[in-house]
Amino acid sequence: MTDFPFDAVLFDCDGVLVDSEPITCRVLTQMLNELGWDIAHDETMRIFTGKAVKDELPLIQARTGAALGPEWFAEFRQRRNDALDLELLEIPGAPDAVRALHGALGGRIAVASGADRRKVELQLAKVGIADCFDGRVFSGHEMPRSKPHPDVYLAAAEALGVDPRRCAVVEDTVTGATAGVAAGATVFGYSPSANGHSGAEALRGVGVAQVFTDMAQLPALLADWGRRAA
Numbered sequence: 001m002t003d004f005p006f007d008a009v010l011f012d013c014d015g016v017l018v019d020s021e022p023i024t025c026r027v028l029t030q031m032l033n034e035l036g037w038d039i040a041h042d043e044t045m046r047i048f049t050g051k052a053v054k055d056e057l058p059l060i061q062a063r064t065g066a067a068l069g070p071e072w073f074a075e076f077r078q079r080r081n082d083a084l085d086l087e088l089l090e091i092p093g094a095p096d097a098v099r100a101l102h103g104a105l106g107g108r109i110a111v112a113s114g115a116d117r118r119k120v121e122l123q124l125a126k127v128g129i130a131d132c133f134d135g136r137v138f139s140g141h142e143m144p145r146s147k148p149h150p151d152v153y154l155a156a157a158e159a160l161g162v163d164p165r166r167c168a169v170v171e172d173t174v175t176g177a178t179a180g181v182a183a184g185a186t187v188f189g190y191s192p193s194a195n196g197h198s199g200a201e202a203l204r205g206v207g208v209a210q211v212f213t214d215m216a217q218l219p220a221l222l223a224d225w226g227r228r229a230a
């Protein structure tokens with residue numbers, strides 16, 4: 001891919017590289033039910049997809065009346081990670097797309113996730129692409145602000161030594177896309193028909209440059225962007 005129109009590609013993880021949201025939300029639904037919140041899986045997906053559970057603590061406490069501390073979050077992370085380790089699958093086409101872009105950009109790709117680092121690294125290893133992101137995993141939990149703020153994308157771009165305005169960001173939720181747009185990047189929205197991803201109209205509404213439905217198309221889509229945007 002000569003004359004590639006971006007200096008780096010920054011990926012969200014959940015819903016972009018791995019099909020984790022249904023698994024995570026199933027565990028979360030079970031634990032919220034145990035606290036007395038009679039919430040269904042589909043509603044958990046609607047409320048929590050694309051967000052850090054810790055950022056929704058006021059909502060959880062308001063709906064359950066429970067004062068949740070570090071022990072509850074530690075149990076949630078452990079139960080979630082156990083389920084992911086057993087069941088997680090890649091987003092179809094994502095590993096090949098990652099490897100193609102890693103080669104095209106001389107390794108200038110990164111993961112910029114709203115999830116905690118342990119979860120992200122577990123998932124990348126599970127689907128066999130951890131080597132593509134060695135030393136280039138960024139967690140919103142380690143930033144001053146989580147998505148939809150741009151902090152994690154700005155940190156990833158700075159670490160790669162590139163201007164965020166010369167980065168492509170790949171996201172699948174309004175929360176994450178808002179963060180990428182705020183960072184100044186060109187955001188591409190992955191929006192297949194499967195549950196757990198924001199719809200095309202919602203993604204375009206927050207400034208996504210282009211919506212696509214097949215991760216296998218991503219390398220060609222990005223390589224062709226300069227000509228199409230001209």
